[in-house]
Amino acid sequence: MSELATENNPLLVAIVGSGPSGFYACEALLKSDLAVKVTMLERLPSPYGLVRSGVAPDHPKLKQAIQVYAKIAEDENFRLLANVTVGKDISVAELLDTHHFVIFANGAESDRKLGIPGEDLPGSHTATEFVGWYNGHPDYRETTFDLSHHTAVIIGQGNVAADVARILSKSVDELRHTDIAEHALDVLSESKIKEIHVVGRRGPAQVKFTPKELREFENLELCQTIIDPAELILNPESGAELEDKSNSGQRKIYQQLSKLADIQGPSKARSCQFTFLKSPSKLLGSERLERIEFERNALSGEALSQSARGTGDTFELNAGLLFRSIGYRGVAMPGLPFDNNKGLIPNIEGRIVENGEHLTGLYVTGWIKRGPTGIIGTNRADSVATVQSLMEDLKTLDAEIDKSGADGVCNLLLSRNVRYVSFEEWKKIDQSEIDRGQPKEKPREKFTYIREMLELI
């Protein structure tokens, strides 16, 4: 056999997950000087991970990353096998049998829990469910949200919490021409929510929004933004934090919060209030969520490492809906080690490790490697670093080992009656979604059931 990673004996790499980190890993591999063939496996019939099913429908520019990924997918050395769940339809060991290397880019698909009484009452949801529902993710197609209540509460102060608050705040006309799922638009059009509270456990100097996301709350058609100026008064340590040179980003966020607090205007049908230094301690209700008990917090510790502690001072708020948006967690993959505390696959520089030892051939990138941090672009550098580790390890691989690559995987899937979806077939689904959107002046009307997508092809 010829040398590995040459035209006659290309390096065969399987990538699990078709979100940003998977595609950036693919790009780094295909751009290298070596002969590489990539098999990308994705559990849904549709690719692109959270760019399709997480990024808010009213942020279409951010979804343009998809065009970059679609171009990568046109490379002759790329093969998509979508509608295939790794760990169920095919095992990690089988991927390693058929490929020289496997990169896991399967994201962080579960949520952190609050761990308080009443958390599972009807009316208490994760942001993931709501985001997946309005973005047409098939997992959440049958999830229902009762928007007949007066008050909704969002726990968490990062950009996902801001997305949820914005979707609840906006009028249907503000959303109508986005790619929001039709079933969500129908339910939102009947929404009776008048008050939205976005609650953070720490203070206004520690929130995780970006100024751009906050600016969008300056001028919403139906909804006025409320921030009590008294809540923006900082303790000395938080003041010092904002003065710190290393913390200029946080200073800008605080300035944007102050700007929102200053906005005066006529009252509107809805309000969205940002409030700080409070944690939910109990969710209360007989059959479903009716009230939330909050505890007021105080910050303690030195500037830049303050934490929020409960003061024992509690109060209740009537609310029929709650969304928790306090962070994402990875899901354990059968056949791979998992760090249960951090919710990710343990790794050193992208090499999957168990008891400190690298598991030969196995790599990880993106949210399942480093946790749910950063923006879409952050995943590029992360994936380049993982591919670099993989390339370094290439020297130790035995070029004589014969692997069957994507064809081997397809044979296994066919023998199990798994209907995999190719990129060409996805393009057909994609075009059909675009066509369905046109009469409604939407960029697309997504298919929200897997069976609808499979019927089409």
Ligand SMILES: Cc1cc2nc3c(=O)[nH]c(=O)nc-3n(C[C@H](O)[C@H](O)[C@H](O)COP(=O)(O)OP(=O)(O)OC[C@H]3O[C@@H](n4cnc5c(N)ncnc54)[C@H](O)[C@@H]3O)c2cc1C
């Ligand atoms: C609600 C929300 C909104 C966001 N908005 C923005 C934004 O506006 N701007 C921005 O820059 N960033 C945004 N982000 C962050 C951005 O989406 C992430 O940085 C990025 O998607 C992480 O990429 P990833 O490839 O690691 O994971 P993902 O995008 O989650 O991709 C993982 C893929 O793996 C697949 N998969 C999972 N398990 C398996 C399996 N067993 N077998 C096969 N496939 C599997 C999943 O279906 C998915 O397609 C947002 C994130 C969220 C949650």
